Amino acid sequence: MKAALDYATQNADAFVDQLKDLLRIPSISTDSAYNADTRRAADWLADDFRKIGIPNVDVMETGGHPIVYAEIGSDPDKPTVLVYGHYDVQPPDPLELWDSPPFEPVEKDGIIYARGSCDDKGQAFMHVKAAEAYLETTGELPVNLKFMIEGEEESGSVNLVPFIEKHKELLKADVVLISDTSLFAPGVPSITYGLRGLAYVEVTLTGPARDLHSGVYGGGIENPVNALCKMIADLHDENHHVTVEGFYDAVRALSNEEREGFRALPFDEAAWLEEAGAPATKTEDGFSTLEGITARPTLDVNGIWGGYIGKGAKTVLPSQANAKISCRLVPDQTPGDITEKLRRHFEKHVPDTMTLDFKDLHGGHGAIVDTKAPAMKAAAEAMEAVFGQPPYFTREGGSIPVVADFKRLLGLDSVLMGFGLDSDAIHSPNEHFGIDRFHQGIEASIRFLDAYSRQ
């Protein structure tokens, strides 16, 4: 491993130059005008895998953009690590807010500015360079290594699940390694061990058959907006708990150890609140803000509309009221179960003056990984060696659906070892990635593969 680490240090600048080449390819998966560029990024990666001496490389077709697969080693005595990442990027719009062109990487004060620099070309490429460091020095890896770099993450990964289902044998591994998340704070190492899932529904209440005159009908016909507001208000009790029957049944309770872990995190709540721009926080009774945003389920209205929403006053008694409502889920809640519970709740409480239309829009499973699993220990060891302090184990409030897919389809846990920062402006203008973090990621990957082989 020492030789690999030295190689990475010696080739640090070359690695950055190579990354810049990859960043120059506008692989915007959601815009078909960039289909050729997106494929070019896949081919570029496949070429790089071949250059570093991986014999088994394939640009595999899907119904959409291809998946770059690479594999080295099949030693039955070694564990197998599957690295997941994505080579596609978000559209760069609004272009006028970029300080430099999104696909012409600019290095400034040790930071690379370019679309995809952090999400996820920069982070996925760290693992390619870690493999190179081993192959160019010791000539072999401490583990069997598989890469699966997809090209549709920013457009919904629509072909990913079918691909995994079709290639279960090919993708067999002991653990998945993903770098597509963030450090807890600059210089503060962390490993994400929990993600929330999602149940997203849309409800429409219909009262009268058309918009009515509020003077002529008001007082005799119930207003669907008022009624929907009441139904939404009743979804939380005075302690901000969700009132949907059975909502918390499957929630895995936080252990004392986990809660201690949350308390130990250097979470600057005042700074966090200021960044969000709200006058005060609000969390369900009995839980801290950090627990509330990462380890507890939620229910939020994402959008509401009904009646007259133009300028001025129109005296309409609306025919319909609509809301998009979603729940963030925690293990072991499932989107199917929670959606059904929401449906039953709404059906039970719809007034007799209204009809209800309830739509299941979207769902995703949460995920949680045992922090004492061998791969997690290996990741912690690697991170501590890189940063000089043990990593925090954290949970994230958002969702990475592929993590649940790997668990569900392949039985694999994922190690989420991310080197982004919340301030990296992913999905926004002036996306960037610290070159120091790029190198820390390569080092951590080298150290993880070694540590995991010894577990």
Place this chain on the structure above:
Amino acid sequence: MKAALDYATQNADAFVDQLKDLLRIPSISTDSAYNADTRRAADWLADDFRKIGIPNVDVMETGGHPIVYAEIGSDPDKPTVLVYGHYDVQPPDPLELWDSPPFEPVEKDGIIYARGSCDDKGQAFMHVKAAEAYLETTGELPVNLKFMIEGEEESGSVNLVPFIEKHKELLKADVVLISDTSLFAPGVPSITYGLRGLAYVEVTLTGPARDLHSGVYGGGIENPVNALCKMIADLHDENHHVTVEGFYDAVRALSNEEREGFRALPFDEAAWLEEAGAPATKTEDGFSTLEGITARPTLDVNGIWGGYIGKGAKTVLPSQANAKISCRLVPDQTPGDITEKLRRHFEKHVPDTMTLDFKDLHGGHGAIVDTKAPAMKAAAEAMEAVFGQPPYFTREGGSIPVVADFKRLLGLDSVLMGFGLDSDAIHSPNEHFGIDRFHQGIEASIRFLDAYSRQ
């Protein structure tokens, strides 16, 4: 009076032809492309007043479309009646839904189809023809008569209050006569003695400074849409009473006699509900539907919006939630007082996680007229003579702001003797007016002037 009635019968067809001439003028007050036509309608009316022998006729300028003023008689021993109406009309859009051109009157099965036929050219013109019937036969009227026919009713009557304030002396009268409402049902005479007022506000709740990711922030930042829904839900109690403090303080209670009057009305609630298209009615506890929609105050959300309202699922925790909310008011509630009570209510209940913006958009006073007043008795006598049955005294749920303006500025009650029907499609394609009702209106006007002169 007999001679005047005979004259009206003999000239029935001529009156209809004249009305058609007036209906051919597209006096759309809200669209400046029709400014010349709108003025042409005013001039047409003034000419007709002169033709029937009224000496004192004036097309009076306002800041917008002119008001046609006509006056005959100044006998101090006679009461003075001020007829109010409007010669402007709603835009005819959507044009493609008309079965015949909106400004080419078509007569079919005893009905005139044209924009303005009912609202309000046809109804205002009835009183002109009633005056003609007297002047062409007896040569004088039983009362002093003033006409004030405005041209901005369909565009908010913005110049009306300043006009009334400026011409208080000119407009001095004992009562106002208005035909711009409806019969209770076909063949069922009614006189409107109550109208509701309006207090219309807009509220905005702001939580975070920008739309947030519901996964990253959900559970720690309160959602302004959820919070606004709760505030709106809390505006009614379980009996559907409005909970705003002091909301009912000024409400004039319904007398037993009024409530008996409501019960006596031939109100077909099932048909009414079917027409509205809702599964069931809903009224505050203790009141009938008819009381609820005409004689009780209400609180309705006219529009609500916040967050993502496009297609599909976007996991946003919105920065803002907005609602347009209005109350229909009954005597003696005032829009100023109710708006202040709403403001205090919202300010008191805004969560500490939000800021509130409260806007007063619009207000109007309700009105109520003593059904035993001389003019009301005269109107009842006239309607009974025309229809062969005494009229019902009814209240309407909507607002006619000018009625409150006449009371407030001139101290005058208004007699609302309308001959429309709810099915006349005013403000909609294929507006129409029954020729029988046009003639009934002329007869009722002749009889009213006579009866009122004898009170």
